[in-house]
Amino acid sequence: MPTQQERRERTEAALVAAAAELVVESGVRALTLAKVGERAGYSRGIVTHQFGSKQGLVDALARAIQGGFVPGLTEMPPGLERLLALVDGYLHALTGLGTANRAFLLLWAEAATASELAATFRERDRGFRADLRQDVEAGVAAGEVRADADPDAVAVAVVGQLRGIGMQRLLDPEGVDTERLRAQVTAQWRRALQPG
Structure with missing residues (x-):
């Protein structure tokens, strides 16, 4: 059974991947926490909990990709x-x-x-x-x-x-x-x- 940390990391990876897909499809201006959650199969609330804001999500996306x-x-x-x-x-x-x-x-x-x-x-x-x-x-x-x-x-x-x-x-x-x-x-x- 996965640990809490492993579930959190898996959730973050899924949300970042969904955000990347949405950016490629529609650009960053169309990126919303609700759309990211929906695309990844989660609620908007989990996206807010994970990243705090759209800025936090974009920061995580930039770090994950460039890293x-x-x-x-x-x-x-x-x-x-x-x-x-x-x-x-x-x-x-x-x-x-x-x-x-x-x-x-x-x-x-x-x-x-x-x-x-x-x-x-x-x-x-x-x-x-x-x-x-x-x-x-x-x-x-x-x-x-x-x-x-x-x-x-x-x-x-x-x-x-x-x-x-x-x-x-x-x-x-x-x-x-x-x-x-x-x-x-x-x-x-x-x-x-x-x-x-």
Whole structure:
């Protein structure tokens, strides 16, 4: 028999999955706690109990999706190889572009004009850039990244490139072959960052 914690986690996963589906179908403005509960087979009350508000639900959705976008990175030490694995894994994840990834990109794009999303995605992107900065700094310290590489600039450029490719893939899945891009983009960053 599942424990209370296991039931809570299963319920949260079902609600987050339902929210992602609804975002992909109708956008975040149409997302309501009642619709999420109905889609997942629960009441609106359980959604409110689980997340507190629509903002809490959107925060959980952003964390759940971004946290698992590229598996295996937490086991790697910071440095150039982890940064390159992230780039490669991110582009690979875009190839399938499942519901969760599509929802994240749609929410991220909408955050530019939706104040209720801006803080969540600003925080998520700051965390993403902080991880990349850490990789560049560790790479410089280990001598595997050029000493003159600016960790902040590299982090902004990598996030911008990956999110830009993601948006292109979302808009034109047949025209943007992310599997073909993987080797090219990863090699581009290796050339740009390795000491000359």
